[in-house]
Amino acid sequence: MGSTLDWTVRQLNIQPYQHLLEVGYGSGLLLAEVARALRIGYLAGIESSIPHYQKAYRRNRPFIRQQLMQLHLGELYELSYPTQYFHTIYGSDSHCAWKDTGTECLRLSALLKTGGQLVLVSKRRKDQDVRTLASRLQESYLEAGFIDVCTEYRDLPSGTCVAVKGLKGDPLPYR
Numbered sequence: 632m633g634s635t636l637d638w639t640v641r642q643l644n645i646q647p648y649q650h651l652l653e654v655g656y657g658s659g660l661l662l663a664e665v666a667r668a669l670r671i672g673y674l675a676g677i678e679s680s681i682p683h684y685q686k687a688y689r690r691n692r693p694f695i696r697q698q699l700m701q702l703h704l705g706e707l708y709e710l711s712y713p714t715q716y717f718h719t720i721y722g723s724d725s726h727c728a729w730k731d732t733g734t735e736c737l738r739l740s741a742l743l744k745t746g747g748q749l750v751l752v753s754k755r756r757k758d759q760d761v762r763t764l765a766s767r768l769q770e771s772y773l774e775a776g777f778i779d780v781c782t783e784y785r786d787l788p789s790g791t792c793v794a795v796k797g798l799k800g801d802p803l804p805y806r
Contacts, residue, residue: 639721644748647670651674651675652674652717654739707735716744719743720748722752750796754790761792780796
């Protein structure tokens, strides 16, 4: 397992019987590593690219056959899971393509159980300051009602990585 994948999987703090969702799973490499770490539970993924879906499906066929994993093709808003279904939602660089990060964080929050975690990871790109990206993500997390928002940086051979993590807080009572 590559060091970036290893570091990302550690950020998730995977426990048995959890329900996890990967947003923008690409070729499915991270999905496979998370499935190996999860072993018992449920792992879903959403991806909008047909070629990525096909590659991820081939790569993860054993986990799909074991009914540990289900892959979806489409957009985040098209997922039909009930509210508060997932313990952890994560993504690696998928949030960089979002037009409105705040809205997407709200959508993800609805899918998370109270106390569930959102973990978005990015690698530094030449045209992008990783600290600015982290700051924008932190703002979106806070606007969406996440608590205990924290950021962790890691210098790896492949570049600087950042993980922004937050927990879904208790819903506000109606007044």
